[in-house]
Amino acid sequence: MSELQTTVATICQALMDKLAAGDFNVEGRLPSERTLSEHFSTTRITLREALGQLEAQGLIYREVRKGWFISPPRILYNPLQRSHFHAMVQEQGRSAQTEVLDASQLIASDKVCDRLGLAAGSSVYCIRRLRYIDTRAVLYVEHYLNPQFFPDIIATDLTQSLTDLYYTRYGVRYGRVRFDMVSTCLPEQASAALKVPQNSPALFITRINRDQHDRLIDCDLEYWRHDALRIDVEVGGN
Known part of the structure; x- marks a missing residue:
């Protein structure tokens, strides 16, 4: 040495x-x-x-x-459980907060269109939010929504759970979901929002959601601080 x-x-x-x-x-x-x-x-x-x-x-x-x-204790995260951010954090005795960075309708990238099963050049809602645990920013997320299922949603209070908002306002419940998780470095927008150096380590989760009718409804791109959560999954036996 x-x-x-x-x-x-x-x-x-x-x-x-x-x-x-x-x-x-x-x-x-x-x-x-x-x-x-x-x-x-x-x-x-x-x-x-x-x-x-x-x-x-x-x-x-x-x-x-x-x-x-x-670093505070990590949050336990089970992707198999259908629980929204605030509920997950509060169930573990911590406090949660959501800040809306911006919300708009825009032309989606080809990759987002493909994830949502839309034609190239389609318009989607984009909601960017910053989420906190115990006043510490831990998650930068971009939500891409198919406007067909959520008319005028960007005019509502978007600090609340989208899961709850989907159901109470639009009668939409989550059905199947597809996850993709990889370790990565934070891109510029995410690192600036989280106030950490650019290219800091992160866990990048892509979540593609279907509703109770198996329609593709939204896609979430989540950038977590690498020290903020621990993946914890239990799978039953045969």
């Missing part, structure tokens, strides 16, 4: 010990990089290597122009 690797490993272990001891729990914030580099008698470059390794493990996270923070 090189001298640099040894130094980084030493810093990582020391910080993990402090995290385990609750040394930073009062505000949930780590000291500044300058303070930490002076404490460990090392360079900022070496310190950032250690901080980056702890971030990759989901122990800490960085917000642009704010510094480093302790």
Whole structure:
């Protein structure tokens, strides 16, 4: 092991010990990089290597122009359960909030049209939202809706659950759903909304939904902070 690797490993272990001891729990914030580099008698470059390794493990996270923070406990996420974001978070004793970034009708990309079974160049509703757990932004999501099933929906209160809104206003319930999950890097719009550096690690979930009549109704593109959730699925036996 090189001298640099040894130094980084030493810093990582020391910080993990402090995290385990609750040394930073009062505000949930780590000291500044300058303070930490002076404490460990090392360079900022070496310190950032250690901080980056702890971030990759989901122990800490960085917000642009704010510094480093302790990562809260992850939310358990079971894609087989039909529960909306607010219900899922609140059932685990946490608080949830949704912010609408914008909502409009636009010409969808060919990929979105294909996912919704629409002809190329079709118009869809696009709703962009930012979702919070305990005041921390953890999820940037783009919803693409077939306007045929949800006339004038963008004029309603879109901070509420779309699942509930679909049913109470339009009589639409979710039926089959298709998920695709991959690890990725946050694109510019998502990283700016989540206030994290561009290309930060993320879990990207594509969700294509059908209704109770098996009609393709919407498509969600979800970018989760990589340290915000843990996939938890239980499948019954034969």
